[in-house]
Amino acid sequence: MMVNNSFRTCPDTGLKFFSSAENLIKANAVAGVVFLLIGGMFGLLVGLTRWQAVHLLGAEDFYMVLTAHGLNVLIFWMIFFEIAILYFCSSVLLGCRLATPRWAWVGFGLMVIGAVMNNVIVLQGNSSVMMTSYVPLEAHPLFYLSLILFAVGALIGSFVFFGTLVVAKAEKTYEGSVPLVTFGAITAAIIAVFTIVSGAIVLIPTLLWSVGLVGEIDVLAYRMIWWAFGHSSQQINVAAHVSVWYAIIAILFGAKPLSEKVSRTAFLMYILFLQLASVHHLLVDPGLSSNFKMFNTSYAMYLAVMASMVHGLTVPGSMEAAQRARGHNAGLFTWLRKAPWGNPAFSGMFISLVGFGFLGGITGVVMGAEQINILIHNTLYVPGHFHATVVLGSTLAFMALAYWLVPVLFRRELIWKGLAKWQPYVFGLGMTGVSLFLMGAGTLGVPRRHWDIGFAGTGGITHEFPAAAYTMLALNGMSVILAVAGGAAFCLIMVGTILFGKKLGNDEPMAEPCIVAPVTDEEYAANGGSAFAIPGTIVLALVFFVSFALYYFINWKYLAETWGIG
Amino acid sequence: MSSLSPPAKKIWWNEPIHKSELLWISLVFVWGMVMTFMMPYWHVVGKQNLGTETYKTTPKAFQATTQEFVDKYTVRTEGPRNYPVVAPPAGGDVYLIARLWEWWPIVELKKGETYRFHLSSLDWQHGFSLQPANINIQVVPNYEHVFTLTPNASGEYSIICNEYCGIGHHLMIGKLLVVD
Numbered sequence: 001m002m003v004n005n006s007f008r009t010c011p012d013t014g015l016k017f018f019s020s021a022e023n024l025i026k027a028n029a030v031a032g033v034v035f036l037l038i039g040g041m042f043g044l045l046v047g048l049t050r051w052q053a054v055h056l057l058g059a060e061d062f063y064m065v066l067t068a069h070g071l072n073v074l075i076f077w078m079i080f081f082e083i084a085i086l087y088f089c090s091s092v093l094l095g096c097r098l099a100t101p102r103w104a105w106v107g108f109g110l111m112v113i114g115a116v117m118n119n120v121i122v123l124q125g126n127s128s129v130m131m132t133s134y135v136p137l138e139a140h141p142l143f144y145l146s147l148i149l150f151a152v153g154a155l156i157g158s159f160v161f162f163g164t165l166v167v168a169k170a171e172k173t174y175e176g177s178v179p180l181v182t183f184g185a186i187t188a189a190i191i192a193v194f195t196i197v198s199g200a201i202v203l204i205p206t207l208l209w210s211v212g213l214v215g216e217i218d219v220l221a222y223r224m225i226w227w228a229f230g231h232s233s234q235q236i237n238v239a240a241h242v243s244v245w246y247a248i249i250a251i252l253f254g255a256k257p258l259s260e261k262v263s264r265t266a267f268l269m270y271i272l273f274l275q276l277a278s279v280h281h282l283l284v285d286p287g288l289s290s291n292f293k294m295f296n297t298s299y300a301m302y303l304a305v306m307a308s309m310v311h312g313l314t315v316p317g318s319m320e321a322a323q324r325a326r327g328h329n330a331g332l333f334t335w336l337r338k339a340p341w342g343n344p345a346f347s348g349m350f351i352s353l354v355g356f357g358f359l360g361g362i363t364g365v366v367m368g369a370e371q372i373n374i375l376i377h378n379t380l381y382v383p384g385h386f387h388a389t390v391v392l393g394s395t396l397a398f399m400a401l402a403y404w405l406v407p408v409l410f411r412r413e414l415i416w417k418g419l420a421k422w423q424p425y426v427f428g429l430g431m432t433g434v435s436l437f438l439m440g441a442g443t444l445g446v447p448r449r450h451w452d453i454g455f456a457g458t459g460g461i462t463h464e465f466p467a468a469a470y471t472m473l474a475l476n477g478m479s480v481i482l483a484v485a486g487g488a489a490f491c492l493i494m495v496g497t498i499l500f501g502k503k504l505g506n507d508e509p510m511a512e513p514c515i516v517a518p519v520t521d522e523e524y525a526a527n528g529g530s531a532f533a534i535p536g537t538i539v540l541a542l543v544f545f546v547s548f549a550l551y552y553f554i555n556w557k558y559l560a561e562t563w564g565i566g
Numbered sequence: 567m568s569s570l571s572p573p574a575k576k577i578w579w580n581e582p583i584h585k586s587e588l589l590w591i592s593l594v595f596v597w598g599m600v601m602t603f604m605m606p607y608w609h610v611v612g613k614q615n616l617g618t619e620t621y622k623t624t625p626k627a628f629q630a631t632t633q634e635f636v637d638k639y640t641v642r643t644e645g646p647r648n649y650p651v652v653a654p655p656a657g658g659d660v661y662l663i664a665r666l667w668e669w670w671p672i673v674e675l676k677k678g679e680t681y682r683f684h685l686s687s688l689d690w691q692h693g694f695s696l697q698p699a700n701i702n703i704q705v706v707p708n709y710e711h712v713f714t715l716t717p718n719a720s721g722e723y724s725i726i727c728n729e730y731c732g733i734g735h736h737l738m739i740g741k742l743l744v745v746d
Contacts, residue, residue: 059733059736060733063730063733063735093570093571128733129730130730134690134691134729134730136689136690136691136707137690137691137730137731137732174572175572175576176572176573176576177572177573177576177578178572179569179570179571179572179573180569180573181569181570218708219691219706219707219708219709220706220709223704223706246569247569247570249569250568250569250570251568251570254568255568255569256567256568256569256573256574257569258584258587259581259583259584259587260573260578260579260581261578261579261581261583262583262587262591282704283616284616284702284703284704285704285706286618286620286685286704286706286709286710286711287618287620287709287711288618289618290609290615290618293618294605294606297605298598298601298602298605301598301599301602302597302598302599302601302602303598305594305598305601306591306594306595306598309590309594310587310590310591310594313587313590314587317586317587318569365601369601369604369605370605370608371605371608371612371614371615371616374614374616374701374702374703375700375701375702376702377693377702377703377704377728378693378695378702378704378728378729379695379700379702379728443700444698444700445695445697445698445700445726447693447695447726447727447728448728449728449729449730449735450726450728450730450735450736451735451736452736453736455736455737455739457736457737458737458739459646459647460645460646460647461645461646461647461739461740461741462724462739463697463724463726463739465697466698518567518568518571519568521574532584532586532587533586534586535586537586538586538589538590541590545593545594545597548597549597552601556604556608559612559614560612560613560614562614562699562700562701562718563614563696563699563701563715563716563717563718564613564614564680564714564715564716564718565613565614565615565616565617565701565713565714565715565716566613566615566616566617566680566713566714566715566716
């Protein structure tokens with residue numbers, strides 16, 4: 001047996017797991033969960049400090065913890081888990097050995113060193129510069145170095161993924177085109193390369209500046225390049241979690257996309273247009289022309305938004321078509337009612353889909369309009385928005401996948417199934433609250449990254465925010481507690497399963513089947529002759545569209561009511 | 567074959583697209599066009615379009631210009647910190663400094679008049695957040711941002727900092743007055 005090429009065929013899924021890839025998927029996924037736990041605990045402290053009646057931390061600690069919270073969950077948790085997804089989508093789905101596992105371990109090592117080092121430096125207190133580390137506010141040089149090490153590690157991981165695709169093609173481990181889920185992962189990895197290169201362009205000079213080798217960093221240039229890194233890193237998450245949505249409906253329903261062409265084109269549009277969205281962060285900056293802002297703000301005519309809205313239809317649509325083909329064909333929504341709502345892989349995925357679309361998607365597009373951004377820039381609305389996209393959307397989708405992937409990978413039965421059944425609902429409800437209440441406070445003008453909106457200690461100059469703002473922050477604090485309880489439950493279930501889950505023998509299948517046979521063409525065709533009629537999804541999509549349009553124009557109305565700005 | 571496997575038909579790109587999908591794609595494309603149109607449209611008919619006129623400056627030069635402005639138009643001092651209250655002529659220029667951790671000076675404007683604001687930071691990045699009008703603008707050092715504001719209601723407004731600027735960030739608050 002060659003060490004490099006040993007693999008097992010999973011008795012539950014029929015998928016080939018090469019040991020080199022399997023170990024790396026395990027390592028990256030576990031590291032991700034660890035940083036999710038750390039970052040989530042910091043999030044609890046942030047939420048309890050914003051709640052003015054509790055006001056848990058002092059100012060200095062608050063800014064330090066807020067910096068650590070952002071980096072741990074937004075960067076470390078997400079990227080570790082995404083590297084696991086990349087290896088899964090290449091090696092496992094294509095049935096191919098992983099290219100250069102040694103380099104993959106080097107990448108993993110660099111990411112661990114970077115993430116640990118960053119936490120140590122931030123928690124020493126000299127680097128409370130927030131995730132954005134805007135110059136000329138200065139952090140400890142090791143702060144920048146740790147992020148560079150982490151990024152280099154992630155870049156190596158991306159190239160191992162590309163290498164594995166090349167190996168699979170050369171060794172003919174699959175026929176025809178790569179699966180849709182792998183295609184989505186490719187777009188995520190391409191965006192990752194763009195992201196990491198931007199990160200290097202901005203962080204390397206900043207590191208040199210922090211040790212005195214570079215005289216001055218141009219503030220506006222820093223902001224533009226930093227956001228080419230900062231915003232694009234969130235586009236990796238979008239491409240990755242949309243792939244996860246497709247993967248989960250394939251696993252649970254045997255669904256195939258309504259149209260390969262449409263879904264793949266939509267992914268491709270992410271690569272072409274999403275990066276322009278980085279300019280959303282610069283809409284009220286000096287020095288950039290309105291034409292530049294409008295072109296980029298519209299992602300060159302909202303083509304990336306269109307891509308997301310297409311996925312928003314095709315993911316539930318593919319599920320509906322598969323469910324109808326399997327007999328849940330009555331009425332508009334039987335296919336949805338008969339879905340496995342007690343399976344956290346499904347409930348997590350579906351809450352992620354709805355939350356990302358309705359809360360994250362709509363608000364992101366609205367506040368990204370050049371002029372409306374004046375009302376929203378740097379208010380709490382912004383964190384409200386991205387908790388809907390990154391937490392409710394990406395994190396919950398990754399959690400949903402983990403409920404399926406971790407037992408399959410580790411060959412152990414999931415533990416605490418009762419708790420697992422409730423976990424996506426608790427986490428989803430909590431995070432929906434966080435998102436809505438932060439956005440509500442932001443609409444009332446409450447600033448982000450701010451320790452005390454009561455302005456004690458300013459020597460008598462104060463501003464009175466409406467009482468509703470304080471209520472929103474209190475409700476946000478309660479939602480944070482709920483969400484952190486849900487997040488902690490997830491981490492416990494995962495760690496518990498890995499350590500104490502009932503071990504399965506080599507060829508022993510799980511108690512419950514964990515992958516559904518693909519729906520066949522005959523089954524699709526038997527569905528009333530109209531294989532891809534998706535009336536239920538169309539109704540849901542139209543509800544979404546009407547909400548979007550209403551909310552969009554309401555904000556223009558708000559804008560029209562404020563001062564003249566020219 | 568599901569989304570986890572290669573497409574069943576090798577030539578998948580010639581498969582027809584279902585009607586409901588086409589319908590949705592057309593709808594969201596048109597919606598994208600509407601939103602693309604709204605921004606330039608607002609530049610023509612809307613009254614809230616942030617100006618982008620910008621000059622390179624230095625903290626020293628900007629502070630000197632602001633001092634001149636304050637010396638010329640100060641009408642009184644006010645508040646616990648005895649800040650100068652500066653009332654420029656209607657339609658005139660206004661200079662406002664952002665620095666650790668204050669907005670300086672206090673400006674007094676007339677309702678319905680349009681003023682040319684010059685805004686810059688003397689140190690780190692700050693966020694101009696005028697409350698409760700909820701107008702939010704990024705403030706950076708070394709660049710002087712020029713734009714106009716036209717108050718539509720009288721009263722006492724607060725300028726809060728909404729870009730994190732170090733340990734005193736939450737202490738950075740200033741006032742702006744609008745009189746009839």
